[in-house]
Amino acid sequence: MSAAERDTQRQVIPRWRDLVSTIAHRELEPVRQLDSVSFLPSDEDREGLHQREREFEDHGSLSFAADLVSASLVLGPTPRTVAAARVMVDDPRTPEMARLTAASVLHQAEGSPEPDNDVDAADQAARRRAIRDLRGRLHSNPRNAIKWAELARHYTTEGHARKAINAMRLALAMAPADRFILRGAVRLWVHLREPDVAVDVLKAARSVVVTDPWLLASDIAAAATAGRTSRNIRTARQMVTQGRHTPFAMSELISALATLELVAGQSRRARKLFRSALADPNENSIAQAEWASQHLTGLDIDADQIEKSAEARARDQSVGDDVEGTLGSTWEWLIDQPFSAEPAIFGSYHASMWQRFDEGARFAKEGLRANPRDWLLLNNRAFCLACMDQWADAERLIREAEHLAPTEEQPTVMATQGLIRFRAGDVAAGRDLYEQAIAQLDDRAQRIRAELMLTSELVRAGDPTAPQAAQRIIDQIVGSSNRDLMIWIAFLPRQARL
């Protein structure tokens, strides 16, 4: 067989990022326009600030500068705040904490970004350091729900499911109604293939869920993943009709409802809702719409919007021949959601299809860190390794995949086993395994792909009947107009394609 994709129904399961990124993605914003009004401190409130300003003017020394900078951080800057921050930075006696505060004020005043201390999600060593650091900090101050949720995310990325669950349970106990934590919890349990638990977590926080479109969206998506229907769909529809929330806050919720309509075969309603969700979408809604556009005609997404979502870009670019773009965007998607199997499967499949086996193996390896028991990632990595003639490692992986794959997926694994046998030099066993797999595969495209791979291996093994079989398969693929299969034809050795 070959590397494969998981053809699942995409739901708007919330993204799970660190707090800083979640804020940068605007997902903690107020849900109503009226809530997002900022008032200025009153003149009376600012009187103390002006006093600090006058004192700094008269003294100009460290403590007066520090007092003015601190007051400015609460009450807003004054014309002398930057000068005070500079005094603090320049004075060698300035304590470290005050120096950092002053430097941050100067960065802000100069409009330059502050130094980024965030963990690079792609760096495993950095992630492990982050876990050590978080554990140390939580040991000293254990009542910090945000840090427990962050620890849960790092544990998930490192594949420590039980530890992640424990950390998330503590976060939920400390902040049972918090949007950031509840959405992280939903993502965790969906990731662990326990969407029912995700639904239950939201059920326990129903009073906030029914008032927050971000949580309602997560509830509908988690319930759909669990194969259930959310109890809050009516509330969600009312919320959409009432139009009291910002379009941005509503984008995921409308996408979730649109997905329900799409699955129910209500294409017109789905299209209308998806268009409405794209009025001011978040990254996840763009990705959802891009996925939907491949199942729904007439849903066009602006190039500017696609640009904002790595997943949407990867899906969009994969339709064309932009292999570099597809794989680059998929890496970006995987770095954004490092615990998720989806980008790793998508990347390993597309890299395999374009015969970028080394990159395909790396995608699968990254995905396996957080998903060590994902049979498809094991299969895809085994496929890539076999194609690079590393059949011994491939053998070990495929045995694991065989053990984990559900019965209906066994033919895929069997086909990859066939490939490995071929590469190990056992042509008869390879052929036998491929033929058994082909006989069991229901999906026509998959069957043709397996036949193509078998023929390709037979050509390589010098089987005299293979070139004729190759021609027959090429004709079948051309007749099917399946774009992916057209690319897979390149697996046939050149002489068989002439």
Added chain:
Amino acid sequence: MLGQVPRRPTDTGGMFSVSYYSENSDGRAAFVKALDYSAAMRHPNSARLLQAMTESYNFERDLLDSCQRQRMSRIVRLLDSGSITDPQFGHTVDYLVFEPADGDVRRALDDMDAFDTGWALRACHHAAVGLQQLHSALVAHQDVKPSNLLVFGEFMAKLGDLGRSSRQGTAAPHDPAAVRGDPAYAPPELLYGHVDPDWQVRCQACDLYLLGSLILFIFTRTQTTAELLRRLPTVLKPAQFGGTFGGPYPTVLPYLINAFDEVTEGFEKQLAGKRAGELATHFRLLCHPDPTQRGDEKRRQRGQNPYTLERLISRLDVLRRDAEVGFLRKSTS
């Protein structure tokens, strides 16, 4: 009073009070706070303002008299009070005359060649004693900040400016305001408009926070409210203070606690020596963003007032003595 010297840069006061540094005929210096009614009369809402000023003056004077009677050694002493009429314009001026300080804690810190941990802990200790003296008389200061910790000579610090104080069971003119003291130093719950109906939680917990923030300032020249808010994004800052957050306080609390933990860690990291962790722990108990988590947990569990400062006072004294023999290194500057 014979003469007036110009307002000193470190003098503080409300919008319509004027401060003077004065001397009497014996050459004894004093600090005078006079209420500027003439400026208030130009205000568009002058009648209400004049009434509020008079009430504030009376409240502060009575409170200071009461402190005097109870011999509160760490509260700045009121030497005289009264009214005079300006002979030229006929305005009445109410005044309060205080013992003169050498300056406030900021000036003392800047005058040091090198940071003196023992001195700093002594100043913290004196501030804590001052607050405890007030709390014992059911008074909460509400406006503890660096400019209100006055320094007398080398070894004495006292709390000044009771103008924003609150007395349990007595209505004060500024009582209706959510933030009674300077909002730049106010505890976060008040900036978010979360006012607990219980006087102890509302006022004494606020004082504990302000004391913790003062300790942080003395050691790091930062203050807690600024450090918390600078770690929050706009969407989580209070709507009246540069942010857009308008939800209930408990919903923002997890983020404040997260920011607070970072501040505590930064403080502890900066302190050095054997007792550094203990001082950071005291800071933590004083400044926790949840007012119901501040103070002495054991006393809270026993149903006693958790906001008493007795234990902290005794620990600060121990830390000061330790510092003087070198357990806390002089390394914070």
